[in-house]
Amino acid sequence: MSRFLTPAKIGLLALIELYTEEAVPNDSIVPVVKFIISHLVGRDLIDTSLSAPPDRWEKADSTIGLIVSIREFEHVLGPLAAADRLPGRRLWDRFLEKLWCIDSLHALQEFFDRLPRLSAKTRDELRRMAERGENPPSGCLLRRRTPFGRFVRKSRSQYSRLKFDHASELWKALVKYRQPTAGYWNRRNPHHGRLSFDSVLMTGEYKWGPGTDALAVVAYGDMLLLGGQDDTVSVSTDDIECLLEFQIELIQKYGTRMPLDIRDRFSRLLKDSHLIPSLSHYLSFSDAWRSGEYPSSLDYLHRYFDYTVQSRNRVFYQYALMNVAIVQTDLGCHREAVATMLETVSVARENRDMTCLNFALNWFFHFSRAHPDLVRDLENSSMLGSGKETLALLRTMAKESRMWILWSSALLSEAKLGLSGGESVSVALENMVRSSHMVVQRNMKTMMAAQLSMAITVWDRLGVTYLSGVTCDVFMRCHANRSVFDDELRVICRVAGLLAGRGKYEEAFEKLEAVDSNSLRAVESHQHWHIYRGILKLSRDLHHNNFEAADCLLSQLLQMSPDDLEPDMIFVIDMLHVEALTRRGDYEPAFVKTDRLIAELRHDNRDIALRIRLLLTKAHLFDCTGRPEKGFTIAMRAASLAWRARLVALLWQAMGAIANVLNALSEFATAAELLVAVLPRCLETDMAYMTGTLYSLLADARMGQAGEKKKMTEANRNGRAGAPTEVFRGASAAPTLAQKPSDEFLTKAHEALDIAFGYFSLVEDVEMQCRVLAKNATLMRSMGDHVLSEEYAAKYVALKREAEARNG
Numbered sequence: 001m002s003r004f005l006t007p008a009k010i011g012l013l014a015l016i017e018l019y020t021e022e023a024v025p026n027d028s029i030v031p032v033v034k035f036i037i038s039h040l041v042g043r044d045l046i047d048t049s050l051s052a053p054p055d056r057w058e059k060a061d062s063t064i065g066l067i068v069s070i071r072e073f074e075h076v077l078g079p080l081a082a083a084d085r086l087p088g089r090r091l092w093d094r095f096l097e098k099l100w101c102i103d104s105l106h107a108l109q110e111f112f113d114r115l116p117r118l119s120a121k122t123r124d125e126l127r128r129m130a131e132r133g134e135n136p137p138s139g140c141l142l143r144r145r146t147p148f149g150r151f152v153r154k155s156r157s158q159y160s161r162l163k164f165d166h167a168s169e170l171w172k173a174l175v176k177y178r179q180p181t182a183g184y185w186n187r188r189n190p191h192h193g194r195l196s197f198d199s200v201l202m203t204g205e206y207k208w209g210p211g212t213d214a215l216a217v218v219a220y221g222d223m224l225l226l227g228g229q230d231d232t233v234s235v236s237t238d239d240i241e242c243l244l245e246f247q248i249e250l251i252q253k254y255g256t257r258m259p260l261d262i263r264d265r266f267s268r269l270l271k272d273s274h275l276i277p278s279l280s281h282y283l284s285f286s287d288a289w290r291s292g293e294y295p296s297s298l299d300y301l302h303r304y305f306d307y308t309v310q311s312r313n314r315v316f317y318q319y320a321l322m323n324v325a326i327v328q329t330d331l332g333c334h335r336e337a338v339a340t341m342l343e344t345v346s347v348a349r350e351n352r353d354m355t356c357l358n359f360a361l362n363w364f365f366h367f368s369r370a371h372p373d374l375v376r377d378l379e380n381s382s383m384l385g386s387g388k389e390t391l392a393l394l395r396t397m398a399k400e401s402r403m404w405i406l407w408s409s410a411l412l413s414e415a416k417l418g419l420s421g422g423e424s425v426s427v428a429l430e431n432m433v434r435s436s437h438m439v440v441q442r443n444m445k446t447m448m449a450a451q452l453s454m455a456i457t458v459w460d461r462l463g464v465t466y467l468s469g470v471t472c473d474v475f476m477r478c479h480a481n482r483s484v485f486d487d488e489l490r491v492i493c494r495v496a497g498l499l500a501g502r503g504k505y506e507e508a509f510e511k512l513e514a515v516d517s518n519s520l521r522a523v524e525s526h527q528h529w530h531i532y533r534g535i536l537k538l539s540r541d542l543h544h545n546n547f548e549a550a551d552c553l554l555s556q557l558l559q560m561s562p563d564d565l566e567p568d569m570i571f572v573i574d575m576l577h578v579e580a581l582t583r584r585g586d587y588e589p590a591f592v593k594t595d596r597l598i599a600e601l602r603h604d605n606r607d608i609a610l611r612i613r614l615l616l617t618k619a620h621l622f623d624c625t626g627r628p629e630k631g632f633t634i635a636m637r638a639a640s641l642a643w644r645a646r647l648v649a650l651l652w653q654a655m656g657a658i659a660n661v662l663n664a665l666s667e668f669a670t671a672a673e674l675l676v677a678v679l680p681r682c683l684e685t686d687m688a689y690m691t692g693t694l695y696s697l698l699a700d701a702r703m704g705q706a707g708e709k710k711k712m713t714e715a716n717r718n719g720r721a722g723a724p725t726e727v728f729r730g731a732s733a734a735p736t737l738a739q740k741p742s743d744e745f746l747t748k749a750h751e752a753l754d755i756a757f758g759y760f761s762l763v764e765d766v767e768m769q770c771r772v773l774a775k776n777a778t779l780m781r782s783m784g785d786h787v788l789s790e791e792y793a794a795k796y797v798a799l800k801r802e803a804e805a806r807n808g
Contacts, residue, residue: 003237004158005170007177008066010108011073012036013115013155014098016148020118020140023094028080032091035076039066040147056254057262060246064265068233070177096185099178100192103199105171112159115152118142172220173234233272240269244279251286253446255484256519258287278307285323292523294331301327318347318356322363329367330524332563334374338367354401358394362406365390365413370567372604388417404442411435412454419461420607422645428458449475449483449491456494461609463648465686469498485519486528493532500536503688503762508536531557531569538576542583543765546807550580571597571610578617583767587625594618612638612650619657628664635661649690652682656694663697668704675701689768692759695752696772702749703779709745746783750776766803770796 015036018024024032038059066072077092102108120141121129129136142149162170175197186192198216243266247258258266270276285300305320321344328337341360348357368375368390391414398407415431418424432454439447452475459468472495480488492515496508512533520526534553541550557573565573574597581590598614600606615638619631639654641647655678662671675698682691753776760768777792 005155005162006067006234006236006239007070007170007174008039008239009155009236010102010111010170010174011066011070011095011099011177012039013111013152015073015077015095016142016152017114017118018091018094018098019148020142022140023083024091025081025083028091031076031080037147039063040151056250056256057259060243060250060258060262060266063239063243063246064262064269067235067239067269068265070180074181093188096178096181096188099174099181100185100197102174103197105168107199108167108171108174112156115156118152119144119149170234175220177234233269235269235273237273237275237277240273241277241279243269244277244283248279248283248286251283251290253484254519255290255486255522255525257290257521259518263287278304281307289327289330290522290524294327297327298324318344318351318353321347322356322360325363332561334367334371334563338374341367354397355403358397358401358403358406361390361394361397362409365394369417372606388414391417404438405444405447408435408438408444408447409450411438412450415454416457419458419645420609421605422608422641425458425462425646432458445479445482446484448479449487452479453487453491456491460649461645461647463652463681463685465498465501465649465684469495469686472498485516485522485525489515489519489525489528493528496532496536498686500539501687501689501763503764505536505540505764509533512536527564528566528569531560531565535569535572535576540764542576542580543763543767544806545583545766545803547580547584548807554580567606575613575617582621582624587621590621591618594621608641608645609647609650612641612645612647612654615641616650616653616657619661623657623660623664628661631657632661648681649685649687652678652685652694653690656690656697659694659697659701663700663704666704668701668708672698672701672705688759688762689765692756692763692765692768695756695759696768696775699749699752699756699775702745702752703775706745706749743783746779750779753779766799770799773799 015032019029019032019036039062062072073095074092077095078090080091082089082091082094102111117137118141120143121137122144126136142152144150144153159167179197182197198219247262247266251257270280281300281304285297285304288294288297288300301320301323305316305323308316308320321340325337325340325344328334328340341363345357345360348354348360364375391410394410395407395414398404398410411431412435415428415435418428418431432451435447436451438444439451452471456468456471456475459465459471472491475483475491476488476495480491492511496511499505499508499511512529515529520529534557538550538553538557541547541553554573554577558577562570574593578590578593581587581593594614594617598611598618601611601614615634619628619634619638622628622631622634635654635657639651639658642651642654655674659671659674659678662668662674675694679691679694679698682694685691753772757769757772757776760772773792773796777789777796780786780789780792
């Protein structure tokens with residue numbers, strides 16, 4: 001078979017000829033031209049980023065369908081009327097007339113000889129025609145530089161180069177390609193006979209008699225015996241290469257795998273191709289890599305670069321090393337990946353390949369953030385330098401080589417590095433604005449995912465959760481279709497986390513379940529989705545006191561290798577483990593793990609936000625063990641770090657820890673004043689659990705103030721000044737007798753407890769709801785309202801029983 005021409009391309013040429021003959025009516029020109037263009041230069045004109053994930057592969061599916069069967073033409077042309085507007089005559093009939101008029105190899109030759117008449121003549125050709133006295137062509141002509149003109153000229157040129165046997169194969173492939181329409185054509189044309197597909201056989205039937213059938217079998221082989229229904233497909237190398245490039249582009253652009261039906265159909269095309277391009281091995285590598293079949297992916301990668309290196313003299317050798325290093329990273333062979341990437345840097349410098357060199361340095365920076373222990377020796381030996389030095393070098397090299405995407409990425413990485421180190425937020429915002437300006441100026445739509453992801457992080461750290469959610473919504477509505485699926489999945493998980501933080505667990509799980517199933521066939525994406533879903537369920541089980549289900553999930557998450565998880569995901573799992581130990585009352589192992597994590601983060605110089613969370617966790621553990629005063633210094637340190645880094649949400653949490661210590665020290669007025677100042681800003685974070693905790697602490701402070709007021713009233717009544725005694729911060733330490741001066745504080749405490757109960761009910765935290773109910777019951781008893789006290793006690797018992805029944 002030829003390298004370029006196939007029966008499907010002959011069908012496109014016939015349709016173009018109908019277009020130039022003005023057989024296509026005006027109201028049908030747009031769908032016809034769009035159909036032709038989509039199969040000529042579809043990769044350039046069709047923006048797959050505007051399509052939903054399931055529709056991105058429609059171009060490949062349509063191309064394979066056109067190669068395999070003529071029904072693709074019927075699907076487009078069948079509903080359209082012909083220009084002559086005759087009753088019952090469709091554009092599909094005119095198209096079939098064109099194809100069935102090619103009734104011999106000689107007629108196929110004449111068809112291609114007519115193609116130059118479709119193109120407009122150049123000035124030299126018009127001058128020579130005028131010298132010969134010929135009239136210039138008229139009508140609808142194709143300009144040479146248009147897609148139609150280029151396709152017609154290339155088809156004519158390719159046919160003229162075919163050998164006779166290849167031209168014969170093309171003719172027989174055309175006969176088989178149009179054979180499914182023979183029944184329809186016979187009904188529309190009664191004079192059409194069984195041998196009308198070949199005018200030579202039909203003419204010779206009167207001369208050769210019964211021997212004509214035997215001659216037809218000799219000429220066309222098994223095609224006639226099988227009725228044109230054999231499984232072989234006529235496919236050109238050009239079609240295979242175009243499909244390969246399109247599929248690899250989608251896999252690299254969106255990080256997803258081929259749908260199963262398209263993969264199977266394309267595999268059948270490869271089997272029917274006389275020449276299999278080496279690029280098919282790279283496609284197999286990409287699909288195997290995304291599926292998690294790493295040994296197979298390495299095998300396909302070696303095959304591809306074996307062919308490439310042999311033909312291109314080691315020009316792409318550094319790219320082979322770079323791909324091997326990436327696969328080794330996914331395999332968990334991090335030391336081998338570092339060695340391979342170092343060799344990539346050496347070869348890229350030797351070949352002066354700045355693109356590959358910049359990518360390798362960018363990979364080293366992100367790898368050093370995830371695995372600082374493996375590159376610490378490299379940084380100390382000054383081969384790579386520190387993170388800031390690497391980013392400065394990347395920005396300079398990207399600017400010199402005009403790699404705008406890398407330059408923008410380096411600016412965002414620098415902003416993220418500054419935020420994780422607790423440096424100035426304004427400097428980080430400046431780098432983000434510079435990156436955003438470059439993205440807009442260069443129209444780099446693929447960088448919008450990284451840009452908005454960084455904005456989501458900044459708003460979240462500043463405690464403006466509403467803007468974080470709005471940015472997520474903007475990304476999902478406007479930029480998700482242009483981004484890599486991994487970025488889209490992380491934003492979806494972020495939205496699910498925001499919903500879970502507000503207690504909307506069902507909506508959070510619905511968001512995760514709505515993810516495209518084919519996109520989740522990639523092993524990394526599926527693993528991230530599965531783990532995050534498990535984290536949300538684990539958090540909910542802990543709030544329900546369902547320790548049996550929580551232990552089952554936690555054991556599965558803890559058994560996963562750290563090499564298979566992202567560092568931030570590992571930290572979340574560790575924090576949930578500490579929370580599970582705390583809720584069970586296993587404080588000693590919780591203390592040990594918290595101290596170990598603090599030491600590891602300090603040694604690796606990780607994100608300051610993670611260290612603050614661990615400090616607050618340690619202060620909470622001291623409170624759980626009945627020694628909240630020991631956490632005062634830790635809480636003050638956490639508040640200082642959060643204020644310096646502008647981690648607003650963590651700052652309010654630290655203020656709550658400090659207020660808890662002040663309550664334990666009987667500084668109730670100071671604690672209440674602090675909490676009243678913090679709570680309005682805390683409400684902006686949309687963190688229901690933290691808000692409920694602060695309101696519960698405010699109720700403790702009001703109860704303490706009521707106790708102090710009671711003591712002062714009693715002292716004044718007895719004519720002496722009494723020192724306020726410590727008032728209990730739990731359900732059983734409220735004053736037993738309320739006096740009128742203290743009613744105001746008790747009422748405010750009751751209001752704060754009701755609000756706290758509402759927030760704890762949102763996140764479905766049974767333990768905290770029970771604590772609030774117990775405090776309310778004691779508070780009502782102290783105020784003399786025994787009916788309400790009994791009601792709160794009954795709610796407490798009912799909630800406990802409901803939780804036990806739900807947990808089985």
